[in-house]
Amino acid sequence: MAWPGMEKYQNERIIIHLDYDCFYASVVENERPGLRSLPLGIQQKNILATCNYVARAQGVKKLQLVSEAKKTCPNLVIVNGEDLSRFRDASKKLWLYVREFIWEYKVERLGFDEVFLDVTQMIDFNIANLNLADFPASVLPTCTLASNLACTNADDDKLVEEAADQGIGFFRLSLTDPKRGFSFSWGKLPGHTYPLNDALDLRVLPESDHSSQSLEDDGLDCKVHNDFHQTKHTKHRLHRRLFLAAHFADFLRNSVKETYNYTVSAGISTTKLTAKLAGSVNKPDKQTLLIPAATQSFLDGHEIGKIPGVGFKTAQVLREELLGVVQGGAPEGSSVAEVAFYDKLTHPVTIHDIRRKLTLDRLSQVLDSKEQARKLYGWLHGVDTTPVAQTSLIPTQISIEDTFRSLKGTKQAEQVLIQLVTKLITRMHIDLLSPLPTPTTSTPTPTTSLQRWLACPRTFRLSLRPRDMTGPYSARISKSAPLPRYVFARDSCAEALAGRLVRDVGLPLLRKMGKVGEGELQLVNVAVVNMEESKAGEAVMAGVDIEKVFAGKKVTAEGSRNKNDEDMDWEKEVREIERVYKMLGEKGVEGDHKLAEEIDGISNEEDTIVDGQNLGIVGVMKPIDNQIEPGIGEDLWVKADDNGELSDMDGNGTDIVPAEAPTLRPIAHLRTKSRLDFSELEMEDEVGSPSARGVVCPKCGMGVLLFALEAHARFHEMERREQEK
DNA sequence: ATGGGTCCT
DNA sequence: AGGACCC
Numbered sequence: 001m002a003w004p005g006m007e008k009y010q011n012e013r014i015i016i017h018l019d020y021d022c023f024y025a026s027v028v029e030n031e032r033p034g035l036r037s038l039p040l041g042i043q044q045k046n047i048l049a050t051c052n053y054v055a056r057a058q059g060v061k062k063l064q065l066v067s068e069a070k071k072t073c074p075n076l077v078i079v080n081g082e083d084l085s086r087f088r089d090a091s092k093k094l095w096l097y098v099r100e101f102i103w104e105y106k107v108e109r110l111g112f113d114e115v116f117l118d119v120t121q122m123i124d125f126n127i128a129n130l131n132l133a134d135f136p137a138s139v140l141p142t143c144t145l146a147s148n149l150a151c152t153n154a155d156d157d158k159l160v161e162e163a164a165d166q167g168i169g170f171f172r173l174s175l176t177d178p179k180r181g182f183s184f185s186w187g188k189l190p191g192h193t194y195p196l197n198d199a200l201d202l203r204v205l206p207e208s209d210h211s212s213q214s215l216e217d218d219g220l221d222c223k224v225h226n227d228f229h230q231t232k233h234t235k236h237r238l239h240r241r242l243f244l245a246a247h248f249a250d251f252l253r254n255s256v257k258e259t260y261n262y263t264v265s266a267g268i269s270t271t272k273l274t275a276k277l278a279g280s281v282n283k284p285d286k287q288t289l290l291i292p293a294a295t296q297s298f299l300d301g302h303e304i305g306k307i308p309g310v311g312f313k314t315a316q317v318l319r320e321e322l323l324g325v326v327q328g329g330a331p332e333g334s335s336v337a338e339v340a341f342y343d344k345l346t347h348p349v350t351i352h353d354i355r356r357k358l359t360l361d362r363l364s365q366v367l368d369s370k371e372q373a374r375k376l377y378g379w380l381h382g383v384d385t386t387p388v389a390q391t392s393l394i395p396t397q398i399s400i401e402d403t404f405r406s407l408k409g410t411k412q413a414e415q416v417l418i419q420l421v422t423k424l425i426t427r428m429h430i431d432l433l434s435p436l437p438t439p440t441t442s443t444p445t446p447t448t449s450l451q452r453w454l455a456c457p458r459t460f461r462l463s464l465r466p467r468d469m470t471g472p473y474s475a476r477i478s479k480s481a482p483l484p485r486y487v488f489a490r491d492s493c494a495e496a497l498a499g500r501l502v503r504d505v506g507l508p509l510l511r512k513m514g515k516v517g518e519g520e521l522q523l524v525n526v527a528v529v530n531m532e533e534s535k536a537g538e539a540v541m542a543g544v545d546i547e548k549v550f551a552g553k554k555v556t557a558e559g560s561r562n563k564n565d566e567d568m569d570w571e572k573e574v575r576e577i578e579r580v581y582k583m584l585g586e587k588g589v590e591g592d593h594k595l596a597e598e599i600d601g602i603s604n605e606e607d608t609i610v611d612g613q614n615l616g617i618v619g620v621m622k623p624i625d626n627q628i629e630p631g632i633g634e635d636l637w638v639k640a641d642d643n644g645e646l647s648d649m650d651g652n653g654t655d656i657v658p659a660e661a662p663t664l665r666p667i668a669h670l671r672t673k674s675r676l677d678f679s680e681l682e683m684e685d686e687v688g689s690p691s692a693r694g695v696v697c698p699k700c701g702m703g704v705l706l707f708a709l710e711a712h713a714r715f716h717e718m719e720r721r722e723q724e725k
Numbered sequence: 726a727t728g729g730g731t732c733c734t
Numbered sequence: 735a736g737g738a739c740c741c
Contacts, residue, residue, distance in 0.1 A: 023741090044727040063726065084728060111730065111741030311739050368734095368738095401728060461735095478735060525728090731740070
């Protein structure tokens with residue numbers, strides 16, 4: 001073997017790839033089973049993101065223009081799928097379900113509809129534990145392939161052979177509980193194989209196609225598949241393991257189908273690469289086991305860009321390296337992307353072509369890094385050591401975006417930002433808060449129990465795509481800023497927090513992007529990134545009761561003291577902010593006015609308003625140079641004591657809170673009223689400093705920030721209707 | 726294209 | 735901050 005440990009990766013891992021069939025369509029069908037028998041398309045803007053198989057049978061394609069799809073299939077049922085919430089929820093539900101079966105949670109999510117499973121340990125445990133006593137009396141295997149896979153003549157295969165003769169096997173799902181598992185038939189290999197079962201005789205499988213070049217010193221050995229099968233023993237052992245894996249995949253697919261009503265396609269092989277490619281051979285609701293000896297010829301038939309990891313750019317570079325710069329049929333003046341598209345159609349290049357004609361050295365020259373070349377060279381030969389990563393319960397980013405024909409002007413952008421950020425905050429609650437304790441009859445849950453933040457994103461990011469930017473992928477411009485802490489106030493409404501975040505961070509970032517920010521926009525994306533996992537997050541990951549962590553019980557062995565302390569500080573901080581918010585909220589607008597009066601030197605009721613309950617409490621500040629009292633229309637920061645009494649920060653009315661620390665304090669936000677009267681306030685330029693834009697409602701005299709005008713109007717409308725009754 | 730995601734540089 | 739990749 002060419003490198004230490006390669007044999008292990010090549011020969012010992014067993015990987016299953018699952019792919020939920022036309023996932024978005026299936027989610028909608030499960031919500032509305034009546035749609036199952038109808039042609040169904042999921043629309044995002046002008047295109048169909050996907051469609052069900054009924055629609056495909058009528059000629060509808062994925063990513064087709066809606067207008068075209070309607071032409072080919074006039075009775076197509078179309079459901080809008082621009083909001084991904086339901087798909088994300090379903091995806092997470094299925095992932096968590098599958099995850100529980102897999103030892104060490106070796107389950108990696110790819111997008112919403114795919115998972116990789118490393119089932120090596122589960123398979124090897126079951127191979128080692130096949131026990132004659134577990135099996136009932138005999139049914140002889142009837143399937144040639146299965147008996148080939150299952151039975152061998154190798155010395156230590158006696159147990160397996162005998163077990164196989166019994167016909168029924170039991171696959172254990174638990175290391176400790178021998179009763180947990182499922183039965184399977186030794187006589188039948190579930191699903192499909194590549195190559196086809198009928199054509200398959202493992203004893204006379206052709207040798208892999210060797211390339212003529214020397215591979216001895218490459219660090220790789222393309223003969224690995226053959227070398228591996230040199231001995232009958234190892235060959236049959238691998239086949240038996242894959243055979244078991246096929247049964248396990250079948251079990252998982254059936255379980256998902258029975259439990260949640262989703263059909264799943266699966267690939268079974270020894271690497272992520274081959275498992276995934278194998279899975280797409282037979283779809284939907286089917287599975288495919290790639291027979292190891294056929295790996296090279298299987299790969300050889302694929303176009304180069306079909307390798308996961310070889311994207312648009314790399315594929316084009318390789319195509320050009322092989323064929324020279326071609327312009328197969330692309331019209332004059334086509335973009336690079338268009339040329340690539342035509343090249344792909346007119347000059348398909350397969351793995352076989354690349355493998356035969358490009359050496360590792362050549363690849364190294366043409367690709368970005370030696371590492372990339374090495375990886376690709378491995379992939380061409382079926383070598384893929386990429387481990388299955390455990391996907392964390394906590395996402396590394398949360399982002400929301402929307403696209404437009406053309407979006408112009410700061411006003412429009414602000415509206416869009418508020419919409420997007422409102423959704424973003426809602427998603428933070430769904431994805432980053434601990435699940436509510438499940439109420440049980442035995443242990444009644446305390447009403448005081450609060451959801452905890454499992455992770456805290458430190459950064460807010462705004463990304464834009466200007467109208468006439470080109471490029472196949474991103475073509476985005478982005479700017480980031482620290483995410484203020486007040487967005488973690490759990491009982492404030494998302495809309496209120498969104499208004500603040502847009503005002504304090506979103507709009508300043510937009511302005512910071514200069515001309516792009518003010519020009520025509522095609523896409524606006526907001527995201528929170530830089531997740532910092534909390535103690536609670538780790539506990540949840542480890543399956544520990546998080547209340548114990550915070551009760552000070554010892555959970556982890558060592559080295560976690562600092563982290564724990566930081567978490568407690570973080571918890572305290574957020575709770576302080578929430579306490580003040582709630583206090584002011586409970587007292588309502590009237591109370592707010594009264595509270596305002598209590599503050600020395602500010603104003604009377606006429607002059608001062610407080611951002612009250614419906615709008616939440618503003619969590620930003622504006623320091624005023626050497627000014628003791630806030631000016632008209634300015635912000636003042638106050639603190640609350642344990643009784644809910646407000647005072648300015650140092651108790652003598654002279655305190656100016658430093659700009660760096662505002663969100664760390666228990667604060668309320670007051671703003672003098674006079675200048676607000678139907679006139680807009682000026683906006684500040686610096687990120688993080690407030691820019692208030694609001695009007696005073698003529699009905700109730702309350703200060704209303706622009707973003708909340710609509711909601712405020714609805715509030716009065718509701719009041720009016722109540723009175724009419 | 727759409728509305729998301731990942732990791733690397 | 736952007737780029738490449740994935741669905």
